[in-house]
Amino acid sequence: MHSVKSSRDPLDIETILAELNKIPAPSWADITDSYKLTHYLLYPEATSFMQSHFESRGGRFPEVLHFGLQYFIIEYFLGRPVTYDNMDYLVESCHLHFGKPDIFNRDAFKIIIEEYDGRPPVRIRALPEGMIVPRRVPLSIVESIDERLIALVNYIETLLVQVWYPTTVASQSRYQKGQILDRLKTSGTPADIFFKLHDFGCRGVTCPEQAALGGAAHLVNFMGTDTVPALRLLHRYYGERMAGFSIVATEHSVMALEGEEGEFTQVQRVLDRNPTGLVAIVGDTYDIYNFCTQIGTRFKDRILGRDGTLVIRPDSGDPRETLIKVLDILEAHFQVTTNKKGYKVLPSQLRLIQGDGIDVNTLDPILGTLEKNGWSADNLAFGSGGGLLMKVNRDTNEFAFKANASIVAGKPISVYKDPITGPGKRSKRGPLKVIRSPEGKVITLTGNAALNDTHPDLMRVVYDAGELKVFDTLETIRARAAFVEEG
Numbered sequence: 001m002h003s004v005k006s007s008r009d010p011l012d013i014e015t016i017l018a019e020l021n022k023i024p025a026p027s028w029a030d031i032t033d034s035y036k037l038t039h040y041l042l043y044p045e046a047t048s049f050m051q052s053h054f055e056s057r058g059g060r061f062p063e064v065l066h067f068g069l070q071y072f073i074i075e076y077f078l079g080r081p082v083t084y085d086n087m088d089y090l091v092e093s094c095h096l097h098f099g100k101p102d103i104f105n106r107d108a109f110k111i112i113i114e115e116y117d118g119r120p121p122v123r124i125r126a127l128p129e130g131m132i133v134p135r136r137v138p139l140s141i142v143e144s145i146d147e148r149l150i151a152l153v154n155y156i157e158t159l160l161v162q163v164w165y166p167t168t169v170a171s172q173s174r175y176q177k178g179q180i181l182d183r184l185k186t187s188g189t190p191a192d193i194f195f196k197l198h199d200f201g202c203r204g205v206t207c208p209e210q211a212a213l214g215g216a217a218h219l220v221n222f223m224g225t226d227t228v229p230a231l232r233l234l235h236r237y238y239g240e241r242m243a244g245f246s247i248v249a250t251e252h253s254v255m256a257l258e259g260e261e262g263e264f265t266q267v268q269r270v271l272d273r274n275p276t277g278l279v280a281i282v283g284d285t286y287d288i289y290n291f292c293t294q295i296g297t298r299f300k301d302r303i304l305g306r307d308g309t310l311v312i313r314p315d316s317g318d319p320r321e322t323l324i325k326v327l328d329i330l331e332a333h334f335q336v337t338t339n340k341k342g343y344k345v346l347p348s349q350l351r352l353i354q355g356d357g358i359d360v361n362t363l364d365p366i367l368g369t370l371e372k373n374g375w376s377a378d379n380l381a382f383g384s385g386g387g388l389l390m391k392v393n394r395d396t397n398e399f400a401f402k403a404n405a406s407i408v409a410g411k412p413i414s415v416y417k418d419p420i421t422g423p424g425k426r427s428k429r430g431p432l433k434v435i436r437s438p439e440g441k442v443i444t445l446t447g448n449a450a451l452n453d454t455h456p457d458l459m460r461v462v463y464d465a466g467e468l469k470v471f472d473t474l475e476t477i478r479a480r481a482a483f484v485e486e487g
Helices: 013-020 034-041 069-078 084-098 106-116 157-187 190-195 208-218 228-238 260-273 288-297 300-304 319-333 363-372 447-452 474-481
Strands: 047-056 063-065 122-126 132-134 140-144 197-199 279-282 310-313 350-354 380-384 399-408 411-414 432-436 442-446 460-464
Touching: 034 084, 047 157, 063 157, 069 122, 069 157, 069 228, 069 460, 084 106, 140 157, 157 190, 157 197, 157 208, 157 363, 157 399, 197 208, 208 228, 228 474, 260 279, 260 288, 288 300, 288 310, 288 319, 319 350, 319 363, 363 380, 432 447, 442 447
Parallel strands: 197 380, 279 310, 310 350, 350 380
Antiparallel strands: 047 140, 047 399, 063 132, 122 140, 122 460, 399 411, 432 442
């Protein structure tokens, strides 16, 4: 092929990069809402202390799996300190953004840079990551430690609230784990749970950081993933060298590369190049039912003779109908056994994975259909992309960060909101403490009850004025998040 020469002059890449490098890399101070840049001008001058908390106020899941705070602390508070270059850039940006000078709080940030090495001088207490927390129980508390910088507590709300995302994905993933586990208890092998829901979501998210965070959150519960950015995040921020695993697998471009007539040449090639181990082949490039028939006739002996498992992936249609038809076709060609629970199981060399249309609403009905038709959940694994990493938002579990206590002119104040038009938005007031009750429930104490209680506080100091106080490994977090049956 001949290249086409542009009529324009070539871009001067070095000049472009030089201009980009004149803009300082963002620090944690850049990640806030515009109006928070002005709040130091609005608080009472005699305010000497501020405390705020972060919690799920309600929503889809009755309890949440706390995950992701450690990443944000290390990546942003420790890894992206504010510098004078950052400050000068923000001063200029605020002038342009608000249309008036002297909006940015130079004095405060000079203190932060010179006395705290550019890291936010606050204290963060939090429940352990991996802990299963009921709604309306705070996951973390942020408090000021320097009375000159009390506005910083809610300045960093914008960044810290983003913990909603990995926490919600982890919570949803665990909920789905429970759905699958229940079906495996009825019809299959519960010990196989860790590879029953595979993360297919990397391409469908908004940016690589979302893929890494959401993918990491899923791996708190499962061990199957195709989201590579999650692996590095969990190594770097949670001490796990290899958190998830995948297998050799085709996609439609592989199966269609030689046209429809070459589909089964590709099947042969895949099997030739993978004589052992797990390998997945997508089967609906043209006709999933013919594909399964050919697998059961032309490739039966080859499959049964392999030291490993071939996984067939349907990728279109209504899974409840398609999967039953596929299983019936395979049953006609392969010897199916009945397990001790009375459900049919394909030979160990053959399994299915359903990777289309899987989310928290569709997963259990599919498994229910298999069960109703006499098939064990052992026959099937799932892949989920957008349904796992994208079909959530901050309101899925109504996450919010609210002030609850302050000291103004030496007087302790219980800070709260209680809108008559939104009782669900009523916030906690006064000092807070999270304990485990004598009945074993995780509960929140407020006000004097919190101050006078003698139970151990479940919250730990995880960050204090630029220092990381706790480092939890993924192994520890997984153990906290596990169902009783797993341990």
